[in-house]
Amino acid sequence: MKNIRVALAGAGNCAWSFAQFVALAQAAPDTRLPGLMCHTLGGYRLADVRIVAAFDVDEAKVGLPLAEAFTAPVISATGFTDLGADRDAPVLPAPVLDGLVGPLASVVRPAAAARDATPEHVAKALVEHEVDVLVIALPTGASRAIRMFAQAALTAGTAVVNCTPEELARDASVSRRFAEAGVVLLGDDLRSHLGATCLHTALIELLLSRGLELQSTYQLNVGGNTDFLNLADAGRSASKFTSKANALRAAGMSDVDGVAGPSGFIGHLADTKLCFANVTAKSVLGSQVSIDIKLTVEDSPNAAGVIANAVRAAKTATDRGLSGAVDAPSPLLFKSPPHGLPESEARAAFLDFAS
Structure with a gap:
């Protein structure tokens, strides 16, 4: 080869x-x-x-x-x-x-x-x-x-x-x-290999597979590398928000109040990325399930x-x-x-x- x-x-x-x-x-x-x-x-x-x-x-x-x-x-x-x-x-x-x-x-x-x-x-x-x-x-x-x-x-x-x-x-x-x-x-x-979008979409797919009804979700990401420095400019980050929304829709999310994208530059984090995500859904008898996740990874x-x-x-x-x-x-x-x-x-x- x-x-x-x-x-x-x-x-x-x-x-x-x-x-x-x-x-x-x-x-x-x-x-x-x-x-x-x-x-x-x-x-x-x-x-x-x-x-x-x-x-x-x-x-x-x-x-x-x-x-x-x-x-x-x-x-x-x-x-x-x-x-x-x-x-x-x-x-x-x-x-x-x-x-x-x-x-x-x-x-x-x-x-x-x-x-x-x-x-x-x-x-x-x-x-x-x-x-x-x-x-x-x-x-x-x-x-x-x-x-x-x-x-x-x-x-x-x-x-x-x-x-x-x-x-x-x-x-x-x-x-x-x-x-x-x-x-x-x-x-x-x-x-990313095991990043915010991978985890978020897998969680949405799991909830939908159990018959739950999604109500709201968010994914907030912060980091300290030059990628996050660049994304701190709203004019530069717009396409990233669109891309992440496309990923969530592909996972099955529709007509749901949701936000996902870069949320801040914190220089001392360097290449470390933190993701804070939440998914809220309606389950049996209208009971509510809410899941909060924090993911810490080295971004690159x-x-x-x-x-x-x-x-x-x-x-x-x-x-x-x-x-x-x-x-x-x-x-x-x-x-x-x-x-x-x-x-x-x-x-x-x-x-x-x-x-």
């Missing part, structure tokens, strides 16, 4: 955790790592992934090898292990566009090379590095930058994994262009486990001659795929695809 050559659009916290997960797998290819749902997916192990390039705009990252870029001041995710085979992958400049709008401008200074970079440079680099899958992990709300990377990948014939809430797979015109070009597109908005490793599945799913779909938005693996991997499913159905569809 060949390697899967991956490029990262955004060398941030999630990319750092994913790169470490890949490094662990490369060091022990036959070991079943905790949190990895499928040791092989479409015949590919995580150890078969090679990160061959990354794109960023931060002057503390651009022009450096990957391992050094992940020591930049804005990186708050824990370093669990050193990078191995991919440590010297280059971090290339990308056009800034709207990537640093809002609070991020106060902590990231764009590299001179990023000011001069063009979409054509990105597409050319994808071809030169023979990239199979581009993982887009840019700041939420950076619509122009995200769509620029999608177009560059389309031009290069590179499959895309859209970790952001920006609608690409759900956008019928974008999905159609990928389908016509014979290129795979997976998205939208990465669904939680994303890495899903990216590990998504890049292999994208390559597998390409190998099978699929193109455009691919339905089968997407409801388990993303909050807002074109066609959502309840958690149990999504898992069954994913495992069937993976086999």
